[in-house]
Amino acid sequence: MSKIIGIDLGTTYSAIAQLDDLGTPEVLASTDNNKKITASSVYIKDQNVIVGDKALDALETAPKQVITETKRQMENDVVYSVDEGKWIDKDEKNKDYYSPAQISSFILSKLKGYASDVKKAVITVPALFAEKARVATLDAAKMAGIEVISLINEPTAAACYYASLPNVKKITGKILVFDLGGGTFDVTVCEVRGEEVEVITSRGDKWLGGKDFDKELINLINEKYKKISGKELDIENHYSKYMEVAEQIKRVLSVRDKQTEKIDGPDGVKEIEITRAEFEQSIQTHIEKLKMLMEEALDGSGLKAENVSHTLLVGGSTRIPIITKTIEQVMKKPPLKGVNVDEAVAAGAAIYAGLKSKKNLNDAQKKAISNVKLQDVCNFYLGTLVQEDDPVLNRKVTSNLILIDRDTPLPATKSSRLVTIYDDQEAISIDITQSEGREKNREFVNIIHQGELKFPDKKPKGRPIDVTYTYDTSGKLHCIFEDEATKEKYEVSIRPESAEDLRKNYEAIEHIMIE
């Protein structure tokens, strides 16, 4: 019988978990070093690919061949050029280079190897991962030979895990999940009743994580190095090396007040001391972002800090003392500690995988997770472009009409009636939109699908068109545009089964050996 698997595909670290025979989620250790988290780093060496901590080791010697933070590129049209050692815009000429989905597939393949007989899995993504990035994640899984049961939002998975823990059963009420990983930050407010988790809202920043703190540390180190030697560090060409050093300093500063590190630069090795206070000062802007997003999540859920009973921590970056201090400041109480913040997401994903494939569970597993229930929300505004009168501009403008609001509990179905604006109109163009903010402006929304509904006959303007959007729990959007008079329909399910060039991508990497 194939295993019930959950995978946390993170920016800096990834983890895989499975439900053991008793239904308890168990994070699996790496076959290389017995660690339960694996660096999301990939070292491309000829026809071989090395994934994990070993790949990080190669940063010193072959920095251009080591790819890190791939998750941040999942929504972009870029490819990794080993020659240039960076992500470059994708075009026809460089089609043979590695896409973010291909690199992610290497990481997934590596993780898959920690368990035997993995075919199906639930993979976690940041709550605010764009549609494109979600599709890229699905593609990566396919290339790695994993059938994705469902994608689940990371904070939701974490909440699911917390809710299922026997020793935290006392957690009930409104909970704030604070998920600060290596590359992304998600803050989710949910209601936990027993083992039931109902997500109320999620906010986040896809470009805010431990890596951003490391960058600030590099700048700080550079300033100090310059002060001592008068020369600046060559950060651009030794980026990965300095990032590693910065991460090291950051870890130490989480437990000590200062750290002295030997920094190799154009003027030789210098000893640089960084205090915790200096570090905290350098990341103030990021801290402000965290505060704003927490405030927004509270506003979005209609709650005040006093109404939230606990703040749960997820992600390695929550170990930084200023983070917990900030949380305490905003939430007016300290966050809950005592759970392994690196493993909660993967473990939650494994539980969710169990829920989604109950027929594969044994009796003990069924019993263990039988009470866990999950209610997620839509993390985007979904709408369509329409023409409407702008009374100020005194003309018709194209604007975005929202059908499904952000934070609507899933599954959600919403309908609206539109009308044609011209006599004898032959068709309507269909633009299905997605946006993170409540945008009316068409420039600021993503069009995730375009189509056309043709009419078989001619009618005066004002012809009614019924539009219905249904968004299911797996994140699939089903849209129907129906002409009321003739019942002609344009129907589409969005969550493309695979990107167009998935097969080519797969063929390009199928001969590669993954270590």
Place this chain on the structure above:
Amino acid sequence: MIKKQNIKRNPQRLKHKVRLDIEFYEDPKNKKIELLIVFIQKGGVSDGKLLLGDIIKSINGIAVNNKEIQFDNEINKINWGDEIILEVERKNKIQNIKIKTLSFENYKKTHAVWGIDIKEEKKQMVIKSYGIEYNYSNYIEPGDILLEINSVKINSLNDLNKEKSKYKVGDTIEFKIERKKISQIKKFKIKLINFQKAILLNKKSCDNYWIKKAGTLMFKEWVDSDYGYNHKDWLGRREEILKLETIAERFSDARHTENSDYIKDWKNKDAKLLTKLLKPEYRDINFKLNFFSLVFNSKIITKLKSLNLKKECCYSYILTGKVIGGDWDKDVPANIKNFEKLISVKDKKKEIFVDEISDVSLNFFFNEMVDKKKDIFIKYKSDNKFWKFSNKKQTKLSTIQSLGFEDIATNLGYWFESKYKFNKAKIKLAVDDFCRSFFLEYPDFDLERIKEIEKMDLQDEPEYDENDYSSDHQNKIYISTSVSKKKVAGKESFLVKLNNLPTDEEIEDYNIGKKIYLKIYIYDITDLDEDSFFKIQENGEDTRQYFLNNCHVIKTEDLSWSEGNGILVQTVELNLYEYKPTELAFPYSKLQLPKYGKRKLSFRTFICTEDQKFDENDGRFITNDSPTFRSEEYLLESYSEGFDEYGDYTDILSYSSSEIEVEYKQPGYLEINRRKYNDLKIALSLALNQDDKNDQKANLEKIKDSVRYGDFTVEGNIHKILSLKKNYEKSLNRKLNLDNILKDLKKNSVIHERYEIIDFLLNLATKDETFNSKENKFIDKVSHELELNKEKYQEIKKQKTSSVKFVDFGEEVEESVFGINKDMTKDEKLKILRKEYSRWNALTNNTDKMIRERAKEMRDLAANLRTQYSK
């Protein structure tokens, strides 16, 4: 000795009875034998404590003897939050169960609302009705049979309750139902909501109910009756309230109908409903009784007195006008004037003294007597001031024409006519208001209201003149209109109300082979002057030119609001048996007036056949191939019958006009000089970068093709070249004065053109994919001086600059890009920055790389500034 239990009066309990969220078995034959629990709300206070099948024997030691009423009595003594002890029989054993009742708030959260009424009939579960909590109407109809809930078969109420007990708020329920009529099986799902949400939904539904008064009353009574919990038949009451406006309308309309919908003829069911819908102080009046019972009713007398009727000797009208003593034309018997109080009523046999018997008996007497006798004698007290000898009078009254309350209303109408000189429209409104003031949710009728009506400009509808009627002529259509200012669909608009639109029969009469249209044109009649017109007329001069110069049609730039010629018109085809509008809106933004300032508009409504033509240039209707100015003449000469009465215009079936004043805050179309506008646009565009000579040449190239003068004549092109040359040279010498340009532009541009200019300037500024501080300041100033909406401007700027690089903004960046100014408090600044951060952060997902990159920059900028302000 029994110690009297001291029950604390807890306000929460008094307002909301304590609920244990359980239900008892109901014997279909209504012979309840025991308090057998058949439903327990999952997640409610009783969940886990009580079990299905338990039989409640006592509460807090007091036996409830298997009676729900006793159970309720005991529950009534309990306060929310109390712990109660229930003695229950469970599997033939007696057990004591403790339940803590928590709070009503908790109940609201945990009580699941199903919103559906299902009854067991002939061993089938029949859906009787449903509420508004779910979209039931999409799936079911009353009469459908419930087959399954979440795949569990439901064959009885017991099954239903058992199944319902399994679910709590938030659970998904799948119904399987059968539509007997067409043997169709359907499945649909709902997600159970809690009572708290159901209250909100009900409130919303009541607020949106088309009969506002009924909606408000319904929600109020529902809340007052502890959400129907304290009402013995809430559903019945709900139906009653829904009929409120219908009943009130019928009541006040009785006198106007020719089909004698007299209240005395109403069915008892309706009369009972009428009583329930009256204000409490009028509920003991039986409006089904005859006129005498009502006219001597002390409550009605008091109500009439409050209108100062007495002073005007109105009781004489009421008592003698058309009913008592015969015809209206007869002199009012002197001895009944100044009626104050009824003393006794007498028929041939007996005399009844009013003070000695009850109202009911008196009413009974009148009723009996009116049906059988012709005359009665009354003794009454009269007002001393008006009657010098004695204040006790006697008269004989005839009952022959006695009808009912309608006569009071009708006679009151005569009084309004006599005292206030009301026309028919005002009389109708006043009497209607008086009648409706007996009802719940309708305001009292008082002198203030009479004064209001007096000031209203209500016109009588033209009356049909029998003498003009010829049997082969169709009925004439008389539409009437009124216009007001109102926000429609979020837009400030003029709303034209259409009364007496042709009925289907009338359309049928007229549209043999021809389509019938309703058309509304608007004219600016501010400059029409009666004296000038008559002077021209007297001098025998052509009045046409006068109208052409002084009465202009309203235009529009939106082609969909015109018939292709720029003249604003609303056209609706009136089709048989199809919906006909009763109101039409004209958004302000669609109107182009001829002149700036305070203007008077005339909304002219035509009902006409498709053969009626209207002039392409000014919208006036055409007869004998030329435009007609009859509407203007009609306006100035005040033809009392309306100009279409003359029958000169066979294709115009009816006409009406209504006037309203408006302040037009932009230059009118007669005042705008298009060339001037374009000249200024060129000047402004060149002023944008006039400090930078290198840029000017490039700018000129960009402007050259973008500015269009609209006229492609040779002369027009020459004008454009000259304007470009002149302004270019000025800009090179830095001679373009921004303040002067803006001053002129304000005079020569309409609002949407000002936005076009902003658009144009932003395009110009960002063409090189950068946006600098100087350009930003310049465009900010233009926007400010042209009085554009700040938010709209910021939005356009945000859109235009979202994918370009910001240059040289320096320290003032926040002011420039986030709209923060020095006068704002710290909190206001923090709030704006959070909003901006949130907005840009959301855009980091955008598929456009440029926008994405810009969004990241702006997001960091907002966060950075907030960090500084937070210190």
